[in-house]
Amino acid sequence: MDAAIMDGKTLKAGAVASLKHVKNPIVLARLVMDKSPHVMMDGEGAEAFAKQHGVELIDQKYFYTKQRWEALQKTKAAEKGGPSGEKKFIITEQDLHGTVGAVALDRDGNLAAATSTGGKTNKLPGRVGDSPVIGAGTYANNATCAVSGTGDGEFFIMATVGHDLSALMEYRGMRLEEAAKAVLGKVAKLDGTGGLIAIDNQGNITLPFNTSGMYRGYVDPTGKFVTEIYR
Amino acid sequence: MDAAIMDGKTLKAGAVASLKHVKNPIVLARLVMDKSPHVMMDGEGAEAFAKQHGVELIDQKYFYTKQRWEALQKTKAAEKGGPSGEKKFIITEQDLHGTVGAVALDRDGNLAAATSTGGKTNKLPGRVGDSPVIGAGTYANNATCAVSGTGDGEFFIMATVGHDLSALMEYRGMRLEEAAKAVLGKVAKLDGTGGLIAIDNQGNITLPFNTSGMYRGYVDPTGKFVTEIYR
Numbered sequence: 515m516d517a518a519i520m521d522g523k524t525l526k527a528g529a530v531a532s533l534k535h536v537k538n539p540i541v542l543a544r545l546v547m548d549k550s551p552h553v554m555m556d557g558e559g560a561e562a563f564a565k566q567h568g569v570e571l572i573d574q575k576y577f578y579t580k581q582r583w584e585a586l587q588k589t590k591a592a593e594k595g596g597p598s599g600e601k602k603f604i605i606t607e608q609d610l611h612g613t614v615g616a617v618a619l620d621r622d623g624n625l626a627a628a629t630s631t632g633g634k635t636n637k638l639p640g641r642v643g644d645s646p647v648i649g650a651g652t653y654a655n656n657a658t659c660a661v662s663g664t665g666d667g668e669f670f671i672m673a674t675v676g677h678d679l680s681a682l683m684e685y686r687g688m689r690l691e692e693a694a695k696a697v698l699g700k701v702a703k704l705d706g707t708g709g710l711i712a713i714d715n716q717g718n719i720t721l722p723f724n725t726s727g728m729y730r731g732y733v734d735p736t737g738k739f740v741t742e743i744y745r
Numbered sequence: 746m747d748a749a750i751m752d753g754k755t756l757k758a759g760a761v762a763s764l765k766h767v768k769n770p771i772v773l774a775r776l777v778m779d780k781s782p783h784v785m786m787d788g789e790g791a792e793a794f795a796k797q798h799g800v801e802l803i804d805q806k807y808f809y810t811k812q813r814w815e816a817l818q819k820t821k822a823a824e825k826g827g828p829s830g831e832k833k834f835i836i837t838e839q840d841l842h843g844t845v846g847a848v849a850l851d852r853d854g855n856l857a858a859a860t861s862t863g864g865k866t867n868k869l870p871g872r873v874g875d876s877p878v879i880g881a882g883t884y885a886n887n888a889t890c891a892v893s894g895t896g897d898g899e900f901f902i903m904a905t906v907g908h909d910l911s912a913l914m915e916y917r918g919m920r921l922e923e924a925a926k927a928v929l930g931k932v933a934k935l936d937g938t939g940g941l942i943a944i945d946n947q948g949n950i951t952l953p954f955n956t957s958g959m960y961r962g963y964v965d966p967t968g969k970f971v972t973e974i975y976r
């Protein structure tokens with residue numbers, strides 16, 4: 515499991531990768547930001563830091579769900595080349611990814627972004643995705659926007675999605691929605707799929723994706739809640 | 746040890762972090778780029794991937810050097826608050842960092858960047874620096890430049906140094922040297938020190954740093970070799 519959090523006011527960030535026993539990886543990312551001299555920590559070292567700070571470590575059994583287990587078996591079977599067309603070999607976006615992200619703007623104009631993920635289904639052991647890569651899957655900067663990405667993490671790293679979106683706004687003067695579209699276009703050009711959620715320092719939001727759907731929701735300043743899956 | 750490599754033509758990249766037994770981390774970064782479906786791998790998973798591809802794994806004793814060991818003891822003593830002013834508690838840049846980076850442009854206009862490091866002296870176990878963070882300590886894009894950073898990795902991640910330099914050139918039209926100066930200025934504003942080496946797609950180079958010195962060298966198209974340490 516990987517996670518990251520970034521504070522757009524100070525550019526302080528905390529990122530954790532390759533965790534196996536941390537119940538809530540984002541809690542540890544926050545601790546790395548607040549209580550360590552570092553930005554990114556991984557593996558057993560990160561878990562030792564967690565233990566030292568009283569973060570709950572649990573048995574890996576806790577993370578088992580029937581749905582994700584079956585997605586893994588299906589993905590493995592498909593990789594081996596199952597009979598095409600059979601329903602059990604149709605791999606959906608939902609089978610492959612399980613990322614949760616959040617971005618927020620407070621009344622003082624401060625932006626923040628956070629992302630947590632189990633990573634890509636059937637990844638090689640030790641694979642780190644874009645979520646804990648500051649500037650890729652997670653980025654926040656009060657000068658521009660806060661971004662959290664989901665999808666083919668490899669391409670989100672190659673395209674430095676979060677920082678590129680911010681840079682297009684800051685240096686090119688693009689609006690949030692336009693910049694997000696441009697960045698996802700670059701991901702698509704690399705043959706990557708996915709989506710992102712972003713909010714700028716004026717409270718504009720955008721939730722674009724180039725997949726069939728993306729679980730998403732937002733709450734506006736009037737307190738209105740909206741949730742959506744497909745287009 | 747952490748390392749990363751990036752190909753500016755394709756934006757393909759390979760990054761490895763928290764290695765303990767890989768003799769040449771950059772070789773593994775290259776393999777992750779070329780032979781894995783991933784961009785970033787860490788820890789034991791990365792080392793298992795190394796083993797599978799015949800990369801040399803060695804005992805940690807191999808990495809011992811008297812100089813680095815003494816730097817570690819000195820840094821630890823200074824952290825505990827040794828008597829100030831004594832020579833043995835004066836921590837130099839050289840004590841703290843051991844990063845090696847390279848950037849190159851070929852005759853076809855292709856850029857590449859690579860960085861390898863043992864990380865910050867006296868870091869917490871599991872700390873990942875900026876070197877394997879694509880867009881921070883390592884970045885290459887044929888549209889602009891190739892960059893490799895060294896210094897306070899945490900600040901290089903917060904400032905997304907590599908991609909920001911590229912973005913200032915691409916979106917603001919800055920020249921390489923000007924963009925590098927601007928980015929290092931942002932690192933300094935965050936209270937970070939360090940330097941970088943960068944080359945653009947026209948062959949211009951810049952090697953700025955805000956520390957007392959930086960071991961650096963370059964070779965120009967005529968074959969002239971230059972090496973420098975201080976200003």
